[in-house]
Amino acid sequence: MRRALSEYIVTGIKTNIAFHEKLFAHPEFAAGRYDTGFIERYQDTLLGYPTVPEAREEALAIALAVAASRKERATGVRTAEAGEQGSRLSPWVAAHRTRTLRS
Incomplete structure (x- = not known):
């Protein structure tokens, strides 16, 4: 999934691909330790801008x-x-x- 997201190209509109790349790369998510509060707990990492x-x-x-x-x-x-x-x-x-x- 991470490779597919990194190869995906969409022009002209905004997408949430960058969010999903961050999500799948997060160590806790990759380890399977996530629940319905995951995004809220890690919002600074997942939703923050560089x-x-x-x-x-x-x-x-x-x-x-x-x-x-x-x-x-x-x-x-x-x-x-x-x-x-x-x-x-x-x-x-x-x-x-x-x-x-x-x-």
């Missing part, structure tokens, strides 16, 4: 900005920025148009 040390936040923000810029250049699609009132294509519209034009 944290970034404060000293690394700026580096992460820069890396994300660079990745977004590279993706924008690679696809040729620019998304609307604040205050532009949608003068550029949204990623959804651009992807749809690209798929439609290929057909």
